[in-house]
Amino acid sequence: MSLPHRYPVSDAARQHTHLDDAAYQRLYRQSVDDPQTFWSEQAKAFLDWFKPWDEVSSGTLSKGDARWFSGGQLNISHNCIDRHLAKRGDQVALIWEGDDPKDSASITYKQLHEQVCRLANVLKKRGVKKGDRVCIYMPMIPEAAYAMLACTRIGAVHSVVFGGFSPDALRDRILDADCRTVVTADEAVRGGKLIPLKGNVDKALKSCPDVSSVVVVERTGNKIDWNDKRDLWYHQAVQQVAADCPAEPMDAEDPLFILYTSGSTGKPKGVLHSTAGYLLQAAMTHKYVFDYHDGDIYWCTADVGWVTGHSYIVYGPLANGATSLIFEGVPNYPDTSRFWQVIDKHQVNIFYTAPTALRALMREGEAPVKKTSRSSLRLLGSVGEPINPEAWEWYFKVVGEGRCPVVDTWWQTETGAIMITPLPGATDLKPGSATRPFFGVQPVLLDEQGKEIDGPGAGVLAIKASWPSQIRSVYGDHQRMLETYFTAYPGYYFSGDGARRDEDGYWWITGRIDDVINVSGHRIGTAEVESALVLHDAVAEAAVVGYPHDVKGQGIYAFVTTMNGVEPSDELKKELLSLVGKEIGSFAKPELIQWAPGLPKTRSGKIMRRILRKIACNELDSLGDTSTLADPSVVDSLIEQRLNS
Ligand code: 6R9
Numbered sequence: 001m002s003l004p005h006r007y008p009v010s011d012a013a014r015q016h017t018h019l020d021d022a023a024y025q026r027l028y029r030q031s032v033d034d035p036q037t038f039w040s041e042q043a044k045a046f047l048d049w050f051k052p053w054d055e056v057s058s059g060t061l062s063k064g065d066a067r068w069f070s071g072g073q074l075n076i077s078h079n080c081i082d083r084h085l086a087k088r089g090d091q092v093a094l095i096w097e098g099d100d101p102k103d104s105a106s107i108t109y110k111q112l113h114e115q116v117c118r119l120a121n122v123l124k125k126r127g128v129k130k131g132d133r134v135c136i137y138m139p140m141i142p143e144a145a146y147a148m149l150a151c152t153r154i155g156a157v158h159s160v161v162f163g164g165f166s167p168d169a170l171r172d173r174i175l176d177a178d179c180r181t182v183v184t185a186d187e188a189v190r191g192g193k194l195i196p197l198k199g200n201v202d203k204a205l206k207s208c209p210d211v212s213s214v215v216v217v218e219r220t221g222n223k224i225d226w227n228d229k230r231d232l233w234y235h236q237a238v239q240q241v242a243a244d245c246p247a248e249p250m251d252a253e254d255p256l257f258i259l260y261t262s263g264s265t266g267k268p269k270g271v272l273h274s275t276a277g278y279l280l281q282a283a284m285t286h287k288y289v290f291d292y293h294d295g296d297i298y299w300c301t302a303d304v305g306w307v308t309g310h311s312y313i314v315y316g317p318l319a320n321g322a323t324s325l326i327f328e329g330v331p332n333y334p335d336t337s338r339f340w341q342v343i344d345k346h347q348v349n350i351f352y353t354a355p356t357a358l359r360a361l362m363r364e365g366e367a368p369v370k371k372t373s374r375s376s377l378r379l380l381g382s383v384g385e386p387i388n389p390e391a392w393e394w395y396f397k398v399v400g401e402g403r404c405p406v407v408d409t410w411w412q413t414e415t416g417a418i419m420i421t422p423l424p425g426a427t428d429l430k431p432g433s434a435t436r437p438f439f440g441v442q443p444v445l446l447d448e449q450g451k452e453i454d455g456p457g458a459g460v461l462a463i464k465a466s467w468p469s470q471i472r473s474v475y476g477d478h479q480r481m482l483e484t485y486f487t488a489y490p491g492y493y494f495s496g497d498g499a500r501r502d503e504d505g506y507w508w509i510t511g512r513i514d515d516v517i518n519v520s521g522h523r524i525g526t527a528e529v530e531s532a533l534v535l536h537d538a539v540a541e542a543a544v545v546g547y548p549h550d551v552k553g554q555g556i557y558a559f560v561t562t563m564n565g566v567e568p569s570d571e572l573k574k575e576l577l578s579l580v581g582k583e584i585g586s587f588a589k590p591e592l593i594q595w596a597p598g599l600p601k602t603r604s605g606k607i608m609r610r611i612l613r614k615i616a617c618n619e620l621d622s623l624g625d626t627s628t629l630a631d632p633s634v635v636d637s638l639i640e641q642r643l644n645s
Pocket of ligand 1: 261307382410413496512521
C-alpha cells in the first residue's frame with residue numbers, strides 16, 4: 001500500500017486565513033485546558049446576548065445533562081438577522097438558484113428581516129407559542145429558511161422533515177413531536193420533476209387530527225386540494241400581518257429544533273438541540289473551517305431537511321452575516337456541469353458538498369468541469385460520509401485545480417456542528433482524512449472493552465468532554481438518548497462510527513459500526529427498512545445490511561424470506577420496493593433484494609448480520625466463525641445465490 005499523500009498548507013491559504021497552525025495549537029490547548037475562559041471569550045465574540053450567562057458549562061457526559069451558558073438570554077433570529085441590519089442591511093443574505101437555470105433571486109438582510117417577521121406574525125396569529133413545535137416540509141426555496149428563522153423568532157421549536165420523506169414518514173414525525181402547524185409548498189421542483197408536497201401533507205394529516213394550520217407556499221401554482229379551515233396561502237397570510245415582530249428573548253438552553261435521524265433500532269430519534277451552544281459552534285466552525293471572510297459567497301449543497309442544511313446553509317452562515325446560496329436543483333440537471341455553472345454564475349468562493357455527488361460527477365469525466373471557469377473558488381468542503389482518496393484527489397485537482405484546500409468535515413446530527421476537520425490555513429491535508437479536532441472537541445479511540453487506545457490505532461470513535469452544540473435530548477424520550485449515546489461507554493459520547501488514528505494524530509473515519517447504512521449521505525437504519533419489508537403479507541422475515549456502492553458510498557442489500565407457500569417473483573420485488581418508498585421514502589429503497597429460504601441465526605434465534613454483511617460485500621474468505629449457527633447450511637445457499645459477486 002502506498003503511503004497517503006500529504007499536501008502542506010499552501011501559501012495562499014496561510015496568507016488568507018484567520019488562523020495558522022500556531023494559532024490553532026494555542027487555541028486548541030486553551031479550549032481543552034481552560035474551556036471556561038475559551039468558550040466565554042468565543043461566546044462574546046460570536047453572539048449577541050440580551051443577558052449574559054451565569055455559568056459557561058455544567059453537567060457531565062455520564063449523566064447526559066450538559067448545559068451551556070445557563071442563565072444567558074439571546075435570540076437566534078436576532079443573531080442571524082437583526083444585528084446585521086445596521087452594517088449590512090442591503091447586503092445579500094440568501095442567493096436562491098432555482099432548479100431551472102433561468103430562475104434565481106437575491107434576498108438582502110433587510111428583506112430577510114421583513115419576510116421572517118411577517119411569517120413569525122402569521123404563526124403567532126395561528127396560535128403558535130414559545131415552545132410549540134412546527135413541522136417544516138419544504139422544497140429548497142428561501143421560504144424554508146424564513147420558516148426556520150420565524151420559528152426561532154418567537155421561540156417555537158422547528159422540526160424540518162426532508163421533502164423526500166413519504167406521507168407515512170411525515171405523519172410519524174408530526175405525531176412524535178406533536179406538531180400542530182405545518183409549513184409546506186404546493187409542490188417541489190427537482191431535476192425537472194414535480195414532487196407533490198402538499199398532497200403528501202394532506203395524506204399524512206389524515207392521521208394527525210391535531211394539526212390546525214398548514215401554511216402553503218405557492219411554488220408551482222399547480223392545482224392542489226384545499227381545506228379552508230386548516231390551509232392558508234403563505235403569500236396571502238403574510239400580507240395580512242405587520243412587517244415587524246419582536247425577537248423573543250430565549251434562555252440559552254431553550255430547545256431550538258428537533259431533527260429526526262436513524263439509529264440502530266426501529267424508530268427514528270428526534271434529536272433535540274438547544275439555543276446558544278448550537279449557534280455558537282455553528283457560527284464558529286463556519287468562520288474557521290471555511291475560512292469565511294466578509295463578502296465571500298458561500299454555497300453548501302445540502303438540503304435543509306438534513307442537519308448540514310440547518311447548520312451550514314442557514315444558522316452558521318447567517319450568524320456570521322454571510323451570503324449563503326440555496327440551491328433547489330440537483331447536480332445533473334439540466335446537465336452534469338450544473339454545480340460548476342452555478343459557481344461561475346454567482347461567483348461562489350466557498351463550496352461544500354458530499355462525496356456521493358462528487359463520485360457521480362467524477363464518472364462523467366473532466367469535460368463538464370473544465371468547460372467552466374471556477375476561478376472564484378477558494379475553498380472546497382466535504383461532508384456526510386467518508387470521502388475516498390480518489391474522489392478527494394479529483395475534487396482537489398480537477399474541481400479546485402490544485403488551488404483550493406479540501407476540508408473533509410466529520411460530524412453528525414447529534415453533534416450539531418463540525419467536530420473533526422482541517423482548518424485550511426493551519427492543517428496539512430491528507431486525502432481521506434478528516435485530520436484534527438476542532439476547538440474544544442476531544443475525540444478518543446476506544447477498544448472493545450471501552451479502554452482508550454493511545455497513539456496510532458483503530459477502534460470506536462467517542463468524545464470525552466461535552467461541546468457546546470451537543471445533543472440535549474431525544475424528543476419525548478430522554479432515556480433513549482442516554483441509552484443510545486452515553487451508556488455503552490460511560491463517561492463518553494458514543495458516535496456509532498469507527499475510526500483510525502495515524503502516527504501524526506490524524507483521524508480517518510471508517511464509517512458506521514452500528515446498524516446504520518449511509519446511502520448517498522442519507523442515514524438509514526436497517527431496522528426501519530426491515531420493518532417496512534415485513535409489513536408485506538408475503539414476507540416472513542427480512543434482514544438488511546449495507547454493501548459498498550461506487551457512487552452512493554453504501555447500497556442497501558435486503559435478504560427476504562417469503563411466507564411458506566409464497567413463490568418469490570419480480571412482481572413481489574416491485575411491491576416490496578414500493579412499500580419501502582411508501583413507509584420511508586424512495587431514497588431508502590434497497591438496491592438488491594435476495595430471496596433467502598432461511599437466514600443465518602444463532603441457536604437463540606438472533607440473525608447473524610455479521611455473516612450477511614460479508615455475503616453482501618462478497619467477502620467470503622472472512623466469514624468468521626459460523627459454528628454457533630443453528631443451521632450452517634443456510635449460509636452456503638445464500639452464498640450461492642448472492643447478488644453482488
Ligand atoms: C453531518 C452529517 C452522520 C454520519 C456520521 C458518519 C458520516 C459524516 C463524515 C462522515 C466520514 C466525514 N459522516 N461526515 N464519515 N467522514 N467527513 O452527515 O450528519 O446525517 O447525522 O450523518 O455520517 O458515519 O456518523 P448525519
